[in-house]
Amino acid sequence: SQQGEEDPQALSIQEGENATMNCSYKTSINNLQWYRQNSGRGLVHLILIRSNEREKHSGRLRVTLDTSKKSSSLLITASRAADTASYFCATDPYDTGRRALTFGSGTRLQVQP
Amino acid sequence: DTEVTQTPKHLVMGMTNKKSLKCEQHMGHRAMYWYKQKAKKPPELMFVYSYEKLSINESVPSRFSPECPNSSLLNLHLHALQPEDSALYLCASSGQGQETQYFGPGTRLLVL
Numbered sequence: 334s335q336q337g338e339e340d341p342q343a344l345s346i347q348e349g350e351n352a353t354m355n356c357s358y359k360t361s362i363n364n365l366q367w368y369r370q371n372s373g374r375g376l377v378h379l380i381l382i383r384s385n386e387r388e389k390h391s392g393r394l395r396v397t398l399d400t401s402k403k404s405s406s407l408l409i410t411a412s413r414a415a416d417t418a419s420y421f422c423a424t425d426p427y428d429t430g431r432r433a434l435t436f437g438s439g440t441r442l443q444v445q446p
Numbered sequence: 447d448t449e450v451t452q453t454p455k456h457l458v459m460g461m462t463n464k465k466s467l468k469c470e471q472h473m474g475h476r477a478m479y480w481y482k483q484k485a486k487k488p489p490e491l492m493f494v495y496s497y498e499k500l501s502i503n504e505s506v507p508s509r510f511s512p513e514c515p516n517s518s519l520l521n522l523h524l525h526a527l528q529p530e531d532s533a534l535y536l537c538a539s540s541g542q543g544q545e546t547q548y549f550g551p552g553t554r555l556l557v558l
Contacts, residue, residue, distance in 0.1 A: 364545055375450070375536055375549035376489065421488055425545050433479070433502055434547060436488035 338438055339422060345443040352409040354440040356422030357402075363425040365398055365405050366434065370419045379407075379420075384427070414446045450550035452537050458556045461527060467553045469520040469537030478520040479547065480512060481536040489536055495520060527557045 339356045346352055356365070364383045368376040382389045382398045382405065389396045395408040409416055419441050423434040450471045459465050469478065477496050481489035494502035495514040503512075509531075511523040520537055534554050538547040 366546065368549075373534065373552070373554065375452075375551045376538075376547075378546045378548070381546060433491050433494055435491075439486075439488050441486075 339420075339440045341440060342438070343441045343443070345445065346412055347445050348412060348414055350412055350444075352412050352416070352442055352444070354407045354420050354422075354442070356405045356407070356437050358405075358422070358424045358435075358437070359403065360424070361427035362400075363427050365396075366423045366425070367394075367396060367405075367407050368421045368423060368436075370421065370439075372418075376421065409442075412442075412444045414444050416442060417444045418442060450537055450539055450548050452535075452550035452553050454553055455551065456554045456556075458558065459524065459527065460558055461529070463527075464523070464525045466524065467522040467535055467537075467555075469522075469550055470518055471539040471548070471550075472518055473539065473541065473548065474517075475539035475541045475548070476517060477540045477542075478514065479538040479540075480520070480522055481538065483534045483536055483552070493522075524555075527555075529557050531555065532557045 362384055364381050366381045367379040369379055370376045380391045380394055380396050382396050393410045398405045419439045421439045422437040453468045479494050480492040482492050483489045491504050492506045493512045498514045509526045513521040534552045536552045537550040540547045
């Protein structure tokens with residue numbers, strides 16, 4: 334079962350604007366990860382934030398994590414047409430012994446040139 | 447080499463056929479995964495292999511049969527599939543103590 338919900342489901346912005354995607358989850362986690370998927374292709378890991386971290390940056394990406402609200406957000410600044418893709422959050426559940434990620438429902442981002 | 451390869455890229459099969467999907471990685475990762483992804487949906491975990499042993503089977507129908515011949519290879523044997531099994535099948539791997547998963551490009555499967 335998928336424990337993560339993302340919103341919005343779809344987002345269309347102009348090049349140069351910022352894009353914000355949100356993810357909510359239900360159980361305690363070790364970490365939360367964001368992945369990008371171009372249409373019909375494999376997923377690419379973007380960034381990982383651990384449960385004891387609140388914010389992390391990587392290039393134009395900024396991720397926040399609020400474990401009290403069980404939510405995370407991904408901000409892409411100064412977006413480019415090449416950022417057009419689906420973005421998924423994925424949670425690594427805490428202390429289940431399972432080496433398996435649970436993916437959120439995803440946000441489809443369209444960046445208009 | 448941070449690449450996971452999958453073959454074939456596309457596969458069309460009838461409901462009575464037997465086919466196999468292949469996945470390979472040379473990153474020394476000891477955990478490998480099969481996911482199924484329908485259009486506009488997130489990946490759904492099917493199987494996890496850890497140190498070449500099946501550690502998770504997410505109640506997948508027996509018409510899907512995974513195999514891990516060695517630490518670099520992962521197969522998914524398909525037999526008597528249904529049209530609803532048409533999907534993108536993704537393979538991934540991760541290293542010991544590493545949470546990040548590396549995904550292959552996927553095999554687009556169409557069952558007629």
